[in-house]
Amino acid sequence: MSTGTRTVVRGGLVVTAADEMHADVLIEGGRIAALAAHDSDTAAGWIADTVIDATGKYVIPGGVDGHTHMQMPFGGTTASDTFETGTRAAAWGGTTTIVDFAIQSVGASLRAGLDDWHAKADAQCAVDYGFHMIVADVNDKTLAEMDTLVEEGVTSFKMFMAYPGVFYSDDGQILRAMQRASGNGGLVMMHAENGIAIDVLVQQALAAGRTDPRYHGEVRHALLEAEATHRAIQLARVAGSPLYVVHVSAEQAVAELAAARDLGLPVFGETCPQYLFLSTDNLAEPDFEGAKYVCSTPLRPREHQAALWRGLRTDDLQVVSTDHCPFCFSGQKEMGRGDFSKIPNGMPGVEHRMDLLHQAVVDGQITRRRWIDIACAAPARMFGLYPRKGTIAPGADADVVVYDPHAEQTVSASTHHMNVDYSAYEGRKLTGRVETVLSRGVPVIEGRTFVGRAGHGQYTPRGICQYL
Ligand code: URP
Ligand code: ZN
Ligand code: ZN
Ligand code: ZN
Numbered sequence: 001m002s003t004g005t006r007t008v009v010r011g012g013l014v015v016t017a018a019d020e021m022h023a024d025v026l027i028e029g030g031r032i033a034a035l036a037a038h039d040s041d042t043a044a045g046w047i048a049d050t051v052i053d054a055t056g057k058y059v060i061p062g063g064v065d066g067h068t069h070m071q072m073p074f075g076g077t078t079a080s081d082t083f084e085t086g087t088r089a090a091a092w093g094g095t096t097t098i099v100d101f102a103i104q105s106v107g108a109s110l111r112a113g114l115d116d117w118h119a120k121a122d123a124q125c126a127v128d129y130g131f132h133m134i135v136a137d138v139n140d141k142t143l144a145e146m147d148t149l150v151e152e153g154v155t156s157f158k159m160f161m162a163y164p165g166v167f168y169s170d171d172g173q174i175l176r177a178m179q180r181a182s183g184n185g186g187l188v189m190m191h192a193e194n195g196i197a198i199d200v201l202v203q204q205a206l207a208a209g210r211t212d213p214r215y216h217g218e219v220r221h222a223l224l225e226a227e228a229t230h231r232a233i234q235l236a237r238v239a240g241s242p243l244y245v246v247h248v249s250a251e252q253a254v255a256e257l258a259a260a261r262d263l264g265l266p267v268f269g270e271t272c273p274q275y276l277f278l279s280t281d282n283l284a285e286p287d288f289e290g291a292k293y294v295c296s297t298p299l300r301p302r303e304h305q306a307a308l309w310r311g312l313r314t315d316d317l318q319v320v321s322t323d324h325c326p327f328c329f330s331g332q333k334e335m336g337r338g339d340f341s342k343i344p345n346g347m348p349g350v351e352h353r354m355d356l357l358h359q360a361v362v363d364g365q366i367t368r369r370r371w372i373d374i375a376c377a378a379p380a381r382m383f384g385l386y387p388r389k390g391t392i393a394p395g396a397d398a399d400v401v402v403y404d405p406h407a408e409q410t411v412s413a414s415t416h417h418m419n420v421d422y423s424a425y426e427g428r429k430l431t432g433r434v435e436t437v438l439s440r441g442v443p444v445i446e447g448r449t450f451v452g453r454a455g456h457g458q459y460t461p462r463g464i465c466q467y468l
Contacts, residue, residue, distance in 0.1 A: 005029075005049050007441060009400060011038060012054025015368050016061065016391050017377035025059055027398040030440035034394055052436055054402045060372055061391050062096025062127070062399030062437065063354045066379040067246060067270065067321030070100055071120055075344030076335060080326045083124040084454045085419040086350055091444045091452055092417045093351035094434040096127045096399035097380075097389050097460065101158055103134045103167075110135070110145040114154060118459070125457030126450075127439050128399070130383065132156040132189060136166075138173035143180045153461020155384050156187040158246065161228045162195035162296060171235060178239035185464035187382075188236065189244045192228035192253065193220060193297055202341050213290030214283045216340045217298040225297050226252035233260045233267055242266035242468055244382065247323050249275040249297040251307030258316040266468055268382060270319040271308050273356045274299060274347050278424060291333040292422050294343040295323065309365050318378045318467075320357060324350035326420035348420045352411060356425070358403070358432035384463030398441040407433035417450075 007027040014021045014035060024043040026033040036042035070086040072079040081089065083100075090098055102117035104110050110133055117131055133149055135142060135157045146157060159174055160167035169177070174188075181188050201219035205211075210218075229245055233256060236243035248254060248269045260267040274295065279302040282293040293299055311317035325346025327333055336343030354375055361371045380390025388397050409432075411425040437445035437452075444452035 008048040012059035017373035058403040064379040069325040087125040089351040089417040094354040094401040158189040162193040178241040182241035194224040222250035229253040322349035381466040402436040
């Protein structure tokens with residue numbers, strides 16, 4: 001489609017984080033050009049090359065998934081979705097932007113890690129993408145590089161209080177990175193679990209013969225998530241920096257975030273569909289099936305879910321990302337038979353985030369506008385992409401999804417598009433499904449067919465966090 005092409009999406013209910021409007025949408029040159037009421041003189045006057053009929057459907061911004069790990073080397077293997085397969089699956093699920101994590105290797109520079117990730121993603125992606133940077137080795141040179149990366153559009157830095165010997169940073173290293181972020185506009189994203197204490201519990205569990213997947217959840221105690229969350233908040237306060245806590249799963253961790261936000265601190269939180277919809281019951285599935293649900297932070301007992309939903313409603317949690325990090329059951333998750341600590345950590349999900357959260361709208365957990373906020377607008381704002389991404393408004397990229405709120409679907413590995421041999425939501429019936437997806441005005445999904453291409457997706461440099 002040339003940039004001169006005009007498309008009109010007619011007849012739908014436009015839903016953004018702020019509004020619901022019965023409006024037609026004019027797209028020109030890959031951007032939203034105008035909105036006008038159905039049957040208004042303005043809308044009637046639009047002459048288009050392509051008309052998309054959205055009667056009875058929602059017209060929503062493309063999803064922004066702020067936490068993915070395509071083809072990430074981890075746990076002795078590599079996440080099974082490439083940038084090509086993973087972004088195609090994202091598009092199938094109505095997500096038109098991902099922010100993936102480039103990784104600094106210990107002893108190497110941030111720049112080298114970022115270059116590696118550009119090489120992996122370049123010309124592969126079906127939808128637009130940006131990068132966060134995992135800081136695994138804090139030193140004077142790394143800290144100086146953080147400034148440069150922020151200027152170039154890599155404005156967020158993930159650090160780990162977990163995984164000693166892999167990505168772990170101690171409190172002093174974290175404090176130094178936070179101090180740097182406080183001066184350069186960067187956002188520190190924290191994996192908040194006390195990894196030192198967890199590793200002791202892992203060794204004790206294995207020595208006692210507790211080797212099944214469910215012990216992964218038991219040793220990664222909710223209190224060790226809450227403790228690390230509390231510590232990260234205090235370190236950020238001392239440094240004068242904002243903080244974004246990733247993959248929050250424990251209700252006690254939500255309480256720490258809520259308390260910090262009640263003090264007016266620039267502290268933000270993300271949760272993921274797996275914590276909202278799955279639980280330790282899944283980790284306890286027999287015949288090693290629980291390995292499918294091993295991720296960190298771990299799934300929690302079902303009782304924690306109410307606090308996560310409440311946090312999303314009250315804005316103590318702002319974002320739902322997937323932490324998409326798929327490993328096949330066969331050959332990858334199986335590496336941990338007889339030793340849960342060798343199960344690669346991570347779960348697939350990039351394709352189903354929008355649909356699972358829409359189900360929460362159907363079930364009355366969140367409103368339609370909150371659905372679009374936590375899945376599109378808030379991640380776009382958090383990671384400096386708004387209003388180009390995350391909304392439908394004049395000037396925004398025409399990342400537009402026509403969503404059928406009445407279609408029924410059953411999630412299954414036999415029909416999903418992620419490159420992984422199981423679904424964490426196998427057999428789950430959902431109401432609502434993506435019908436059409438445009439990325440910068442170009443059709444990617446049309447009539448339940450993938451019509452996009454690897455390489456359409458562009459690298460998208462980001463501004464600084466727009467909640468500050
Ligand atoms: O289990 C997970 N979450 N794997 C991906 C890496 C991370 O910690 O986000
Ligand atoms: Zn209407
Ligand atoms: Zn993490
Ligand atoms: Zn992650």
